Amino acid sequence: MKLKVVFAIIVCKALRLVSRLMHRGGTAMPGRYALKICPQLLSVLAKNVQTVVITGTNGKTTCSRMVEEAFEREGKKYFSNRSGANLIDGITTEFVINSSLSGKNRCDYAVIECDEAASVRVFAQMQPKVIVVTNLFRDQLDRFGDLAHTRDSIKKAIGSVPTATLCLNADCSLTSSLADDMPNRVLYFGMNRGAAPNKEKAEISDGDICIRCGHEYEFEYINFGHLGGFFCPNCGHRRPEADFAVVDIAHQSTEGSSIVMDMQGERRMVTVNLPAMYNIYNAAAACAAVCAMGMDKDAAVQALSGFKCGFGRMEQFDIGAGARMMLVKNPTGCNLVMEFLSNIKERFSLVISLNDRTGDGKDISWIWDTDFEQLTALSGRIKSLVVSGDRAEEMRLRLKYAGFDENAIVTERDCEKLVEWMKGEDCPVFIMPTYSAMLDIRQVIVKHCGGSEFWE
Amino acid sequence: MELKICHLYGDVLNLYGDRGNIITMKKRLEWRGIDCAVEKINPGQTASLAGCDLIFIGGGMEFDTRLIADDLRAGRAAELKAAVEDGVSLLAICSGYQLLGRYCQDGKGVKTPMAGVLDMYTVCGKERMTGNYKFVLGEKSGGYEVVGFENHQGKSYLSEGVEPLGKVLCGHGNNGEDGGEGARYKNLFGTYSYGPILPKNAKLCDHILLTALERKYGLKELEALNDRAENEAFAAINARLG
Numbered sequence: 001m002k003l004k005v006v007f008a009i010i011v012c013k014a015l016r017l018v019s020r021l022m023h024r025g026g027t028a029m030p031g032r033y034a035l036k037i038c039p040q041l042l043s044v045l046a047k048n049v050q051t052v053v054i055t056g057t058n059g060k061t062t063c064s065r066m067v068e069e070a071f072e073r074e075g076k077k078y079f080s081n082r083s084g085a086n087l088i089d090g091i092t093t094e095f096v097i098n099s100s101l102s103g104k105n106r107c108d109y110a111v112i113e114c115d116e117a118a119s120v121r122v123f124a125q126m127q128p129k130v131i132v133v134t135n136l137f138r139d140q141l142d143r144f145g146d147l148a149h150t151r152d153s154i155k156k157a158i159g160s161v162p163t164a165t166l167c168l169n170a171d172c173s174l175t176s177s178l179a180d181d182m183p184n185r186v187l188y189f190g191m192n193r194g195a196a197p198n199k200e201k202a203e204i205s206d207g208d209i210c211i212r213c214g215h216e217y218e219f220e221y222i223n224f225g226h227l228g229g230f231f232c233p234n235c236g237h238r239r240p241e242a243d244f245a246v247v248d249i250a251h252q253s254t255e256g257s258s259i260v261m262d263m264q265g266e267r268r269m270v271t272v273n274l275p276a277m278y279n280i281y282n283a284a285a286a287c288a289a290v291c292a293m294g295m296d297k298d299a300a301v302q303a304l305s306g307f308k309c310g311f312g313r314m315e316q317f318d319i320g321a322g323a324r325m326m327l328v329k330n331p332t333g334c335n336l337v338m339e340f341l342s343n344i345k346e347r348f349s350l351v352i353s354l355n356d357r358t359g360d361g362k363d364i365s366w367i368w369d370t371d372f373e374q375l376t377a378l379s380g381r382i383k384s385l386v387v388s389g390d391r392a393e394e395m396r397l398r399l400k401y402a403g404f405d406e407n408a409i410v411t412e413r414d415c416e417k418l419v420e421w422m423k424g425e426d427c428p429v430f431i432m433p434t435y436s437a438m439l440d441i442r443q444v445i446v447k448h449c450g451g452s453e454f455w456e
Numbered sequence: 457m458e459l460k461i462c463h464l465y466g467d468v469l470n471l472y473g474d475r476g477n478i479i480t481m482k483k484r485l486e487w488r489g490i491d492c493a494v495e496k497i498n499p500g501q502t503a504s505l506a507g508c509d510l511i512f513i514g515g516g517m518e519f520d521t522r523l524i525a526d527d528l529r530a531g532r533a534a535e536l537k538a539a540v541e542d543g544v545s546l547l548a549i550c551s552g553y554q555l556l557g558r559y560c561q562d563g564k565g566v567k568t569p570m571a572g573v574l575d576m577y578t579v580c581g582k583e584r585m586t587g588n589y590k591f592v593l594g595e596k597s598g599g600y601e602v603v604g605f606e607n608h609q610g611k612s613y614l615s616e617g618v619e620p621l622g623k624v625l626c627g628h629g630n631n632g633e634d635g636g637e638g639a640r641y642k643n644l645f646g647t648y649s650y651g652p653i654l655p656k657n658a659k660l661c662d663h664i665l666l667t668a669l670e671r672k673y674g675l676k677e678l679e680a681l682n683d684r685a686e687n688e689a690f691a692a693i694n695a696r697l698g
Contacts, residue, residue: 362588365473365476365650365652368652
């Protein structure tokens, strides 16, 4: 066993070195081979590391960066899977890189983003100290089966770590109910009634049906999607009290938000250094996680005001009159990005880039559940509307049926030409790419105007 | 002219992009000056299907189907059957299509009785059938090629008397064995092409709309539209499927 571990570590480190010499990321592949040699490698490497693992449909990366910022500021020795390689092979690679040849980790802590589908294997081996589930929405169904299946996976994964503290979204019935029948300690985060303007129930909603009895939920208020004050008139299942609760959104701008958060009974004014409503949720999740890891509330509050944008998530680039990249991958996230755009007062150009590779989800039907109709209200302020990506034609078709003139939509698949055009635009450009489209466009932007490689 | 569309079980069976079919039907009617009213009927609601010209049933998640089975038993099955026999147009997709059969059998071998509108049954297969796929419609349904995305574990088998909607050109279709895709009976169109089948298959959309308009108004033909964006979206994925 011991020999196998050492051999697996050597192979993994060597493959990573070769990848980097060839200017590749080498984020997942080395771990994949290491796990073939020693399938339980992660459990050996994670033994002496206190880990917080973050999973859920939306907000994994941003929440991870927020938590990471707290570790950084507190001067803790930690590592994270920043590259976004969040399946068991990529996570294993990160653990190996931070370990000695004998498998002893150089860090005391780890902040790990984990894909929902990978949670069963990862949690069981990693035995995290804290598990954060941000929310559950429909997402990449071709990969996961369906949402019920995804939820079952996470539930099973949690079942293998009874000692972990769970940080769960109180407002998401599919998430908060993960604590049912579990012995784990739970901290809930959420947004209380009156903090945000009440929304109408979305036409397409994922958490409508009571997870316990199958009856339809009623809602005292809705923040967005199915997140809000749900209760079941049949069996009484309802939103749990949040331990970390956003009680007021004092101010929102295109730079960030000022909010009031009740943190386990203490009221704090918190600045979130990223705009948009969904990042307020990410902030609440990060606060719960930071405190669950044993740091104090000040560390959490300071981290939120100081951290920088995640990779492709509201990331800004100094190109032309300025560009901002906002990753989109499912209807709820995409609707929230468009809601953010509706608050932009100046004229802007918009690029929507739709790919259907493995990292994006091969099924692009989600664009028909997304309310691109709300963009038509902004059409007076949109200077150019550009579609790009492998499925640009399908995106253009969606926009046609949303109410745009198909002849006014520009198709540009070539990233070089796209970036060349962005350089000459005299107004800000917002880019809404799916995951692999983000990588493609970002790479070209970085080549032209600087920025870090994706694994940095 | 006006078509009344019923989106049956719309709050439960709406898995991924089914709304695209409603949007497409509505727009393509409106662009021709034909009014369109869409009404949702959910499980447990007693609203009648009488007076509706076209019924749409989408796909759903596994944990929602028990609600549907109960509702079918409570009388909706008989009503659906009568409507189809009467020539009402019906488009049913994925689990909406499965529920029109006699029964569905899950992975543990448990059979749940379904609507029995179609002489067909569905059993849970071992592997999920997922991906872009292509089929050619039967002559009766226009004979066009259709591209879609399938994602199902259920394998459906039609009885002798029921025609498939089309023949699989690449992908799996009903069961991955007999080459059949979907079902066509009177003005019923069943398919495994889940989610938004109609937007980039505009000809199929018009064909279905016309069955309803012919029944109601005796219309034989639809005014042509500029379908450049539709045809290019079709061509892009069709080229990839080869």
